[in-house]
Amino acid sequence: MDPQHDVNVEVAPIYARGSLQGFILVGRWPVDTVEWTQFLWLAVRVAAVPTMLPHGSTVFRVVESVPEDSPLRSVGVVLAEGQLVGDHALQPGRFADEQPAGLAVLHPPTNTIASVREYETASGCLLLPGLPYLGLAHRAAWIEADASGTVTRLSAKDDIDPGDDPDTAALSLLLAS
Numbered sequence: 001m002d003p004q005h006d007v008n009v010e011v012a013p014i015y016a017r018g019s020l021q022g023f024i025l026v027g028r029w030p031v032d033t034v035e036w037t038q039f040l041w042l043a044v045r046v047a048a049v050p051t052m053l054p055h056g057s058t059v060f061r062v063v064e065s066v067p068e069d070s071p072l073r074s075v076g077v078v079l080a081e082g083q084l085v086g087d088h089a090l091q092p093g094r095f096a097d098e099q100p101a102g103l104a105v106l107h108p109p110t111n112t113i114a115s116v117r118e119y120e121t122a123s124g125c126l127l128l129p130g131l132p133y134l135g136l137a138h139r140a141a142w143i144e145a146d147a148s149g150t151v152t153r154l155s156a157k158d159d160i161d162p163g164d165d166p167d168t169a170a171l172s173l174l175l176a177s
Helices: 033-047 166-176
Strands: 010-016 019-026 058-063 074-083 103-107 122-128 139-145 151-158
Touching: 010 033, 019 033, 019 058, 033 103, 033 122, 033 139, 033 151, 103 166, 122 166
Parallel strands: none
Antiparallel strands: 010 019, 019 074, 058 074, 058 103, 103 122, 122 139, 139 151
């Protein structure tokens, strides 16, 4: 057994100024697509809570450093960067200087067409960009869930073509611009 898996990945939401500002990762980084999908499940549950994403679909970036006042054993943060669409949408070139290890988009229930009508769900997508020319594939996860954790759609995949899905296409364009 890998000794690194003996330490759990802990995630805590950061809420300030009336909305979700991000998440702090404590203990260790998720090591594979499945663990990142578990993080996304928690993030989507938070996004399903009314008013958590008051400005609509929000893009988050994975940051491999932590603020000085972070909890002990913090390894990184996933920070809100701005809206995916609308009057205050992220502009091309936002990530040109420092490419993040990953990008996610969370859609509140008002921006999610529920795949199971009986549930008011939020949804999200996480893109972990690879370096295909070096043999490192792009990876992604998609989740639709309600605030109580009921999952109505879940998919995780390695070796994706970002252009095959609207969310991964939008996130990859933000990374490439």
